[in-house]
Amino acid sequence: MNPVELACVVLPLTALLYGMLGMRVRQERRWWGRFVTRRIAALVVDPYHAAAGRRPLGDDVQAAAARLLLDGLVTVTRRGNLALTAAGSDPGAGAGHPVPDALLAALRRRTAPASLGNVHARDAELRAAREEFHTACRNRLRSRLPAKPGRAGRPAAWAVWATLAVIVGTALALVGTDPHGPAEGAAATATWFAVPVQIGCLVRYGRLRDDARREALLSEGRSRNAPHPALAELAARDPETADRLRVSRGRTRRRRNRGRPRRSGASAGS
Template identity: 50%
Template sequence: MDPVVIACVELPVTALLYGMLGLYGVRQRRWLQMAVDRCAALVVEPYHAAAKRWWGEDDVAAAGARLLLDGLVTVNHRGNLSLTPAGSNPGRSAGHPLPDAVLDALRRRTAPTPLGNIAFNDSAFQTARKNFHITALARLWAHLPEQMRSSALATAGVWLLLGWQVYTTVVLMAIPPTGPGDRTAGWVIWWSLVAQFVWFGLYGRQRKRTGSLQELLEAHVAVLRWHPALTELAERDPETAYRLRTSRLRTRRGRNRGRPRRRTAPAGTTG
């Protein structure tokens, strides 16, 4: 193919690519602003918002605080949770999936246990917790604008562009220039190819700079305060709140793991 003809194609293609990059940037900024505005207006599920906090303030601790406030469980100085008569009643519930999951886990136990032990060792509770957060996140996504995604047509266009670049490079290397016009066209083509390769980097950097919707959600949720149940418990009964924190941090029930201790014979006695 004549280098002059290739040059006449390369220049419009390069201009079109940078024009599309500018339009994409405008569209992405508008979408990002819309997502930020909607994030600010979202009412996030408090237990879901607390999931990323440290153990003493997370969703599991908040569920334990809710049960303590409702009088369904008690916590001793070692951090072991015990059911109250109201909590032992199978017909009584906390009215929320996560505290109910903690309550069900305690009902399956034969001895008092710390909250951390339930969180780490109770598979049924772990499944209920995971399902709750999946549902809560799906509700958030339903109220946010759909994230911009590359269509199949755009992907095909990228592959077509790469194929054209390879073809152009092969033609220029295979056909030596025969005059000033060919030499000028060759330089135009080479600089157009360089500009197109730079375009790929700018496009990827722009997508990375704008961020993802998941990052927006996490940034919005991260600024939320403590769960209301933890705040209420800390104000009403600071000692119980401290015991609950101890309960959340403990992952084992103790040496006997809740089983009755063996009676040992006094020293000096013989069997």
């Protein structure tokens, strides 16, 4: 195909795709500002769900440990090992929330003090309890999302497929070109540069269809940069313990059999 003719087709088509994308982005922002921002202002999100994955400021696991420390159910050593107190060893004691209670149960299954990072990495029951809790929270938030603009509440699927077809068609047409002269060379070069532009357009369309991003923004709400209340309270009441807890969250390796569950045969032999 003649490179000049191909460029005359591909470049306006690429501009049209980006114009359509701009309209969708503008519509998306208006929808988000009009509906979802109001929902965020009135939305009550569980603080442990809002803290999930927020490692720099302390995630939900670290917040759960802070809650247990504040309630006097565990202590943390200078090495960052969590140990049960006499109150924490009582099977009837609890923090009254699924995440701290799951962490407390995990510590009770240990035979020696262990770091928070190690418990989180190696205790499958703790991870399962956290996932169950966060799944329930995500489902509740998803049910509160208003319908998105466009057909079936999603950006038009045909726009994604049309963009993909343009990318494939442009690439195949470029393979069959044989530019001669500066005019055809410049046209072929411009057409080649249009391909990554089209790919970027396809990626942006994909982001418009990303429900997880919207749910994450709903989870964070207005307290996006605020630490969990238990972590803030612990830092204000006992900064040294809060520092130890941060160290404990970062330690995942197990040393000197710290908290390793003993086998029944080894216990009987000892």
